[in-house]
Amino acid sequence: MTETAEAWLNRTTSFWTPNATQFDGARSHRTSIESKLDAALGIYRMFEIGSLRHGTGIWLHSDADYLVSLKGNQPSSPWTVLSNVKAALQDRFPHTTIVVRQPAVVCHFSDGIVEVVPGYITTSGYSIPDPTGGWMKTHPDEHSSWVNEVNKKHGGAAKKLARQVKIWKYKRNVPVSSCYLEMRAAKHINGESSYFPVWDLHLALEKIHDANLAAMNDPTGLGSRFTATSSETKRADAMSKLATAVSRAEKAREYEKAGDHVAAIVQLKLLFDE
Template sequence: MGDTAIGWLSDLNAKYTPSSNQFDAARGHRASIESRLDSDLGVREMFEIGSLRHGTGVWIYSDADYLVSLKGIRPESIWTMLEKVKSSLETRFPSTTISTRRPAVVCKFSDGTVEVVPGYPATTGYWIAHPSGGWMLTHPKDHNAYVNGVNSRHSGAVKKLARELKVWKYKRNVPISSCYLEMRAAKYMDGQATYSAVWDLHGALKHLQDVGLAAMNDPTGLGSRFTACSSDTNKADALSKLNTAVARAGRAKAHWAAGENAESIDDLKLLFNQ
């Protein structure tokens, strides 16, 4: 990787950026999934969401994610919806491992993983299963537009920063929502005048620490709050790993500011488990 800390981070981002066709096989299951669910439950629309759609996917780790807006009346229980979708897809794909991981039904095909997020239309947005239970309102199209807007103002920096936070999450096994990290990265950069890779990596992690991974208001003002973790146990684990990450990123920033790139890179390697 690069000889400078900034170059090293740039190379890390490039390494974990999925190729344009890497998830074509997983995406190839979309039509059969939509056809089955439409036949069984009725589908209003199905569209791609998540990190791949947003351009913040992580090579190896990210899946193909779709929101499926169902017809009919929203049931009282999220489990009624999730179990119906799971059962329908299990019948259609009997040799595929299918499970629920709120808010999604996860289909592990031999050539890729597809996460199907079922929901029902709201007046604006969609009702989907909340990771910790119950229903939550989401506006994925508006969230994508928000991230794109902030990203454009910073010449692509927001998506680079979001990917780096996700690489840290995956490489250090941090039980934290990828969506939460992406929206926090965008909100953090929304308040910055300029972008500096090493400086703002530490700044974004320090911001997560300062807020204690608290639930985040939807920056678009439209949907439910974003939660960081699915349980108190996971949050405690995530906070412990975040404290370590902030210390390592802080040392990397200090070395970089002093012109000590080799030492800064060593700390970045520890941060990202490289």
């Protein structure tokens, strides 16, 4: 029996879903990181954020992301605090490659990658480095709750769709923020009354393309806008790849609608570089 396009998409999504132990190596460094930063800079708390917390990570590609709430006064330039965090961690892990990739300090451990995002407590949420420069406000607890609420309301569709657009991002090397894609995917699902995997994959990609990767308002109404890319050069590259993705997803949708699942799967394979 011929596999349906939806079954293929679900199988591919499951294949790229991390198992329960994938982040164990990266997570094992948390205590050492937390202790060093507390001793060197002073911190209030360190907690998981991003795909690790949301449950939308991609096997072999997603990192363990943490936000570190620092004590003291917030400097005018985020590069100051990023440099301080990098210096402290490099002192603790002298043989580990550690780089600054705003908004995070990225630690390339042999058993996993850890991204540490420094932040300062504000009247609500946290102030963290903006990938495009300066500072931005974020509310990770509220963002996680919002994604979980949308996901629950739509039977798991929000996280499934978010994971699919992230698979496309990583497989096609698209220079766009994973957080941005996740929020766009959840926002799309939140506006739908039902979920059809192949159709909604196309519609979500099309909406992102039609928005020209413009910054997205925080759906919780609390924080700064979510930016898609860190430069115009990266935006142009992402838009080009996005246009191709929309075309392939649309063809997959139309072939599925016509009952030609073999042709639909061919387009999905091209979309995900499988």
